[in-house]
Amino acid sequence: xxxxxxxxxxxxxxxxxxxxxxxxxxxxxxxxxxxxxxxxxxxxxxxxxxxxxxxxxxxxxxxxxxxxxxxxxxxxxxxxxxxxxxxxxxxxxxxxxxxxxxxxxxxxxxxxxxxxxxxxxxxxxxxxxxxx
Amino acid sequence: xxxxxxxxxxxxxxxxxxxxxxxxxxxxxxxxxxxxxxxxxxxxxxxxxxxxxxxxxxxxxxxxxxxxxxxxxxxxxxxxxxxxxxxxxxxxxxxxxxxxxxxxxxxxxxxxxxxxxxxxxxxxxxxxxxxxxxxxxxxxxxxxxxxxxxxxxxxxxxxxxxxxxxxxxxxxxxxxxxxxxxxxxxxxxxxxxxxxxxxxxxxxxxxxxxxxxxxxxxxxxxxxxxxxxxxxxxxxxxxxxxxxxx
Ligand SMILES: Nc1ncnc2c1ncn2[C@@H]1O[C@H](COP(=O)(O)OP(=O)(O)OP(=O)(O)O)[C@@H](O)[C@H]1O
Ligand SMILES: [Mg+2]
Ligand SMILES: [Zn+2]
Numbered sequence: 614x615x616x617x618x619x620x621x622x623x624x625x626x627x628x629x630x631x632x633x634x635x636x637x638x639x640x641x642x643x644x645x646x647x648x649x650x651x652x653x654x655x656x657x658x659x660x661x662x663x664x665x666x667x668x669x670x671x672x673x674x675x676x677x678x679x680x681x682x683x684x685x686x687x688x689x690x691x692x693x694x695x696x697x698x699x700x701x702x703x704x705x706x707x708x709x710x711x712x713x714x715x716x717x718x719x720x721x722x723x724x725x726x727x728x729x730x731x732x733x734x735x736x737x738x739x740x741x742x743x744x745x
Numbered sequence: 746x747x748x749x750x751x752x753x754x755x756x757x758x759x760x761x762x763x764x765x766x767x768x769x770x771x772x773x774x775x776x777x778x779x780x781x782x783x784x785x786x787x788x789x790x791x792x793x794x795x796x797x798x799x800x801x802x803x804x805x806x807x808x809x810x811x812x813x814x815x816x817x818x819x820x821x822x823x824x825x826x827x828x829x830x831x832x833x834x835x836x837x838x839x840x841x842x843x844x845x846x847x848x849x850x851x852x853x854x855x856x857x858x859x860x861x862x863x864x865x866x867x868x869x870x871x872x873x874x875x876x877x878x879x880x881x882x883x884x885x886x887x888x889x890x891x892x893x894x895x896x897x898x899x900x901x902x903x904x905x906x907x908x909x910x911x912x913x914x915x916x917x918x919x920x921x922x923x924x925x926x927x928x929x930x931x932x933x934x935x936x937x938x939x940x941x942x943x944x945x946x947x948x949x950x951x952x953x954x955x956x957x958x959x960x961x962x963x964x965x966x967x968x969x970x971x972x973x974x975x976x977x978x979x980x981x982x983x984x985x986x987x988x989x990x991x
Contacts, residue, residue: 617821618862622753629752645746706839709823709862712855713836716845726846735854738747 615709616652619736620660624669627741631668636743639672643740647733649681649694649711651704668743681733683718687725694733697721711735750861754889757822757860760867761795764893765924765989766886770908772877774900775929778959778974780874781809783896785966786978787990788831792869795825798835799886800876801855802847807837811964822864829966834863849881856885870990878908879915887921896924896950896989899938901931906938913945924989925950927982950986953977 627642646652654676661674681694697718699707706713711734719726758764767780777800784796798806807813815826816838825832836845836855847855865871873893876882886893895916899909909926916923925948928938932955942949953974962968969975983989 615819615822615862618753618823618864619749621821622749622861625756626747626749626752630747710836710839710855710858712847712851712858713839713845715847715851716840716843726844729848735858736749738749 616656617660619652620657620664623661623736623738624664626738627669627672628667630738630741631743634741634743635745636668636741637745639669639741639743641740641742642669642672642674642738643742644674644676645737645739646676646678647681647711647735648678649707649714649730649733650735651708652736654678672743677739679733682731683714683720683728684731685720685723685725686727686729688720688723690720690722691731692721748857750857751889754857754860755891757863757865758871758890758892761865761871761892762869764871764873764890766873766875766890766893766895767898768875768883768895768912769877769898769905770879770910770912771899771905774877774898774905775953776877776898777805777874778809779898779927779929779953779978780872781806782969782975782978784831784870784872785810785829785970786975786983787870787872788829789970789979790983790990792990793832793867794830795832795834795865795868795871796874797859797863797871798833798837798874799856799859799882800874801836801852801882802845803876804835804837806833806874807835809963809969810966813837813841817863820864823859823862824864832865832868834859852881853885856882857889860889879912887919894922894924897926898929899926900929901933901935901938903937906941910941910945913947923947925986928952930955948986950989951977951981953981 787794817823825834931952939949956974
């Protein structure tokens with residue numbers, strides 16, 4: 614699953630934050646997950662639990678999901694990923710590489726393919742709490 | 746806010762010996778064809794080789810290789826399919842023949858996502874087919890793929906070389922290693938490019954002649970391997986420049 618490679622990336626990023634900030638132990642890691650990537654939160658959390666070691670062993674992971682929103686560059690219309698009916702094979706491609714949305718989605722108002730993902734694209738570590 | 750993908754890229758590329766980015770200031774000079782043929786030549790020589798098409802809005806190497814119907818396998822990351830023993834990755838696996846309009850930041854995101862999730866494994870060489878010019882993707886490859894060596898393609902035209910000169914100056918400012926310059930689609934015996942490359946203090950790697958039989962061979966690796974384009978890469982470029990494969 615893609616969730617596993619992202620979990621591995623999160624763990625490795627947290628370890629580099631630990632090093633940079635000289636933490637003895639990590640207590641909490643807060644993540645923000647863009648809806649466009651369609652990550653299965655349970656699988657992601659499970660993968661994180663399996664992979665956390667050393668200074669991360671006691672870390673708790675929280676995940677907040679951000680709705681995916683698009684804005685048309687031609688007519689300024691704003692719409693959400695949720696309201697679109699997208700076949701599952703296309704959804705899967707977007708899951709792997711969210712920008713692939715630009716090959717399949719058009720503005721529901723004016724039909725333009727020129728839009729921005731204004732919210733909810735990928736995965737971010739919003740904060741890491743630990744003891745020095 | 747941290748982007749967790751960045752910190753995994755180095756690990757994903759760790760077992761790759763050398764990355765060769767096939768690049769040019771100019772479009773249409775033969776980068777994609779050369780990158781594909783170089784990757785095949787290296788594979789044929791017995792090197793474990795990968796080819797990564799990062800011309801995301803206009804990918805074409807799948808046409809050269811006849812690889813459009815392959816797809817990556819998923820197992821805690823994306824495992825590139827193999828064709829003729831070559832590990833191959835392209836955005837084409839996810840977009841088919843649809844157009845994909847991407848702005849600069851989107852292009853960077855696609856590159857980072859694919860670098861963070863593709864499991865190349867153990868390779869002697871990863872060849873990258875670059876888009877033309879000096880925009881986001883060139884700068885991002887330099888930023889994220891630290892072991893990249895640039896191999897520059899030009900045609901005999903002064904117009905092509907003008908852009909290549911700018912590219913080389915940029916790469917030098919960024920302190921990125923340049924393997925040298927290939928002059929492609931040679932039709933006469935002018936030595937303008939060779940002279941200019943040498944006067945810049947860079948290596949002229951050799952020339953490849955215009956091959957009228959090439960178009961027919963596209964999409965079929967067996968035929969491609971028999972073209973004069975291919976044998977010039979093997980005999981005039983690789984054999985005479987052992988530093989490319991060292
Ligand atoms: N030595 C050659 N002999 C004959 N045809 C060639 C030769 N080199 C390249 N070509 C042809 O020239 C065209 C452009 O080549 P190619 O697509 O590889 O260029 P490119 O630099 O990758 O272009 P772009 O900048 O658009 O990515 C193709 O049709 C290719 O088959
Ligand atoms: Mg090309
Ligand atoms: Zn619109």
